[in-house]
Amino acid sequence: xxxxxxxxxxxxxxxxxxxxxxxxxxxxxxxxxxxxxxxxxxxxxxxxxxxxxxxxxxxxxxxxxxxxxxxxxxxxxxxxxxxxxxxxxxxxxxxxxxxxxxxxxxxxxxxxxxxxxxxxxxxxxxxxxxxxxxxxxxxxxxxxxxxxxxxxxxxxxxxxxxxxxxxxxxxxxxxxxxxxxxxxxxxxxxxxxxxxxxxxxxxxxxxxxxxxxxxxxxxxxxxxxxxxxxxxxxxxxxxxxxxxxxxxxxxxxxxxxxxxxxxxxxxxxxxxxxxxxxxxxxxxxxxxxxxxxxxxxxxxxxxxxxxxxxxxxxxxxxxxxxxxxxxxxxxxxxxxxxxxxxxxxxxxxxxxxxxxxxxxxxxxxxxxxxxxxxxxxxxxxxxxxxxxxxxxxxxxxxxxxxxxxxxxxxxxxxxxxxxxxxxxxxxxxxxxxxxxxxxxxxxxxxxxxxxxxxxxxxxxxxx
Numbered sequence: 001x002x003x004x005x006x007x008x009x010x011x012x013x014x015x016x017x018x019x020x021x022x023x024x025x026x027x028x029x030x031x032x033x034x035x036x037x038x039x040x041x042x043x044x045x046x047x048x049x050x051x052x053x054x055x056x057x058x059x060x061x062x063x064x065x066x067x068x069x070x071x072x073x074x075x076x077x078x079x080x081x082x083x084x085x086x087x088x089x090x091x092x093x094x095x096x097x098x099x100x101x102x103x104x105x106x107x108x109x110x111x112x113x114x115x116x117x118x119x120x121x122x123x124x125x126x127x128x129x130x131x132x133x134x135x136x137x138x139x140x141x142x143x144x145x146x147x148x149x150x151x152x153x154x155x156x157x158x159x160x161x162x163x164x165x166x167x168x169x170x171x172x173x174x175x176x177x178x179x180x181x182x183x184x185x186x187x188x189x190x191x192x193x194x195x196x197x198x199x200x201x202x203x204x205x206x207x208x209x210x211x212x213x214x215x216x217x218x219x220x221x222x223x224x225x226x227x228x229x230x231x232x233x234x235x236x237x238x239x240x241x242x243x244x245x246x247x248x249x250x251x252x253x254x255x256x257x258x259x260x261x262x263x264x265x266x267x268x269x270x271x272x273x274x275x276x277x278x279x280x281x282x283x284x285x286x287x288x289x290x291x292x293x294x295x296x297x298x299x300x301x302x303x304x305x306x307x308x309x310x311x312x313x314x315x316x317x318x319x320x321x322x323x324x325x326x327x328x329x330x331x332x333x334x335x336x337x338x339x340x341x342x343x344x345x346x347x348x349x350x351x352x353x354x355x356x357x358x359x360x361x362x363x364x365x366x367x368x369x370x371x372x373x374x375x376x377x378x379x380x381x382x383x384x385x386x387x388x389x390x391x392x393x394x395x396x397x398x399x400x401x402x403x404x405x406x407x408x409x410x411x412x413x414x415x416x417x418x419x420x421x422x423x424x425x426x427x428x429x430x431x432x433x434x435x436x437x438x439x440x441x442x443x444x445x446x447x448x449x450x451x452x453x454x455x456x457x458x459x460x461x462x463x
Contacts, residue, residue: 002175003336004207005200005329009220010151010292012076013084014284015397017296018126018342018450019054019061020076022147027070029153029161030130030143031100039132039140043099045106046071048113049129052120053344054147056451060240060395062287064113067128073101076151081288123156124148125344125449149342149350151292175203180337182375182430185330189371196374197326197365204326214322220291221321224280224303227290231279238285244398246286248279269312270410277304277406285398294332294341297348297390297397298355300405302328305359305412309366320366328362331378334430339438343390344450346441352401352408353385353437357430359412364419372424379430380415386433387440389448391455400456 012021027048034040048067050058058064065088069079072087091097097107106112121127124146131142144156153161177192177199179185185196192199204213232252238244255262255271262268280300284290293302306324310316332341335354340346361378369377385408393399447454 002178002203002206003333005204005326005333006216006220007152008292008294008329008332008336009325010077011220011223011289012151012292012296013079013081013289014062014287014296014299016061016063017151017292017294018147018149018344019058019063020066021151021292021296022126022149022153023050023054023058023063023128024066024070024074024076024079025151025161026128026145026147026153027067027130028073028075029145031071031073033143034132034141035100037141040100040103042134043103043105043132043140044135045112045133045137046097046099047111047131047133049116049131050114051116051127051129052125053450054126054128055116055119056453057392057395058115060392060452061397064109064115067113067130068097068107068109071100072098084287121146124342125446126342149295149336149340149345152336173206175206177203179330179334181334182378182434185334186371186375195323195327195365196330196361196371197323200326200330217322217325218318220325221306223289224291224293224306227283227288227299228276228279228303228307230288231281231283232275234282234286238282238396238398239287240394240396240398242394242396242398244285244396246282247402248275248282251275251278269308272311273304273308273409273413274406276307277301277409278402280304281397281402281405285396285402293328294336294354294358295343295351297343297401298351298405298408300402301352301355301408301412302359302362304406304409305363308409308413309363313367316366324362324366327365327374328358331358331361331430335434335437338431339434340441346438347388347444347449348390348401348404349382349385349388349437350441351390352404353382353388355405356385356408356412356415357381359409360415360419363412363416367416367420369416369420370424373419373422375430376422376424376426377416377419379426379428379433380418381412382430382433382437383428384411384415386437387444389444389455390450391448391457392450392452393457393460395452395457399460
């Protein structure tokens with residue numbers, strides 16, 4: 001099945017695309033399944049079993065909250081983040097959940113939401129099982145789903161089920177430019193005379209009109225920009241036992257106060273790039289509304305680089321924003337098709353590393369790079385993130401991910417600049433580095449892949 005840019009850039013809530021967004025979509029689909037097969041009125045309770053990385057770090061990533069809200073019929077792109085905690089409090093106090101928004105069933109979390117921390121389902125580290133029970137606690141039906149990164153969900157049978165999100169559509173037939181790898185992009189661009197962004201636009205027109213694509217894509221940018229604004233204005237602590245202080249708002253105040261001093265510092269813009277990335281990922285960690293780019297844990301890098309373009313590059317405009325996002329999406333789709341963007345499968349190289357690669361190529365595109373230079377920038381962005389582990393302290397997307405997104409954004413800017421200094425010719429291709437990333441992820445020990453059983457997660461004491 002072909003993948004749209006809007007499958008990659010999803011509007012959702014934090015803190016995790018694979019642990020929050022995906023489970024909410026899976027739970028929503030299970031509730032719909034119960035309705036579709038006609039047994040919903042007879043369901044007395046639903047048992048949710050979370051396995052692998054979902055079992056190990058799902059509590060810190062809000063997977064338990066996501067599945068409860070999904071069973072009630074909510075979806076990540078439409079739920080109001082401000083309503084999440086009040087509704088969860090009602091479910092817990094009443095011990096009642098409204099299945100598909102209307103049918104009351106019993107819900108006691110310690111009995112009905114189970115975390116299997118050291119067990120995994122066979123098809124992916126992010127596995128979950130939903131079991132419908134009747135009044136006698138007998139199994140009526142069950143379904144297994146896998147959250148494979150960026151909010152993509154597949155059933156045990158391999159069917160993609162995340163297309164229930166608002167605005168997602170399916171149209172049969174082949175895309176006009178069905179690229180599957182970087183080599184395809186280079187060849188198709190040379191043959192057609194189209195840029196990567198233009199090729200991507202033509203493919204998107206397979207599903208939507210040009211006006212709708214522009215409206216939706218600029219809407220994605222508006223959500224990204226809004227997450228930066230909220231992050232820059234929010235004070236206090238992030239959820240969880242570590243009581244991590246939000247830093248973006250204070251950094252924002254400092255940067256505004258010393259604007260004249262910054263004129264003498266040629267690297268002052270990096271402070272702003274750091275700010276933009278940290279603001280988004282603090283919002284994500286707080287359960288706010290963000291855009292997966294390509295995941296929640298890596299949601300800050302790409303908006304930070306796009307803010308760098310709009311704030312620091314003369315002549316930046318809405319057309320440039322379109323070029324940036326379409327170019328980034330084309331690169332991200334190659335990773336999705338040929339490797340993985342799941343930290344539970346390949347470590348953080350598949351999240352922040354891919355975000356860095358996408359942002360690097362996209363920035364090279366809006367700075368006037370050739371197709372070869374864009375591909376080179378994307379390759380550099382990943383090459384120097386190879387082997388990055390996924391080791392969230394306390395199972396929370398806070399440390400090291402907030403700073404890690406800022407570092408990814410700065411690397412992306414440097415990768416684009418390095419590529420633009422050359423002529424596009426280089427030894428390591430984007431396809432080579434994607435293949436290497438996937439192999440590296442396969443070789444990486446499981447404890448370094450979003451389980452909180454290795455790396456910083458075991459060497460830093462939670463306070």
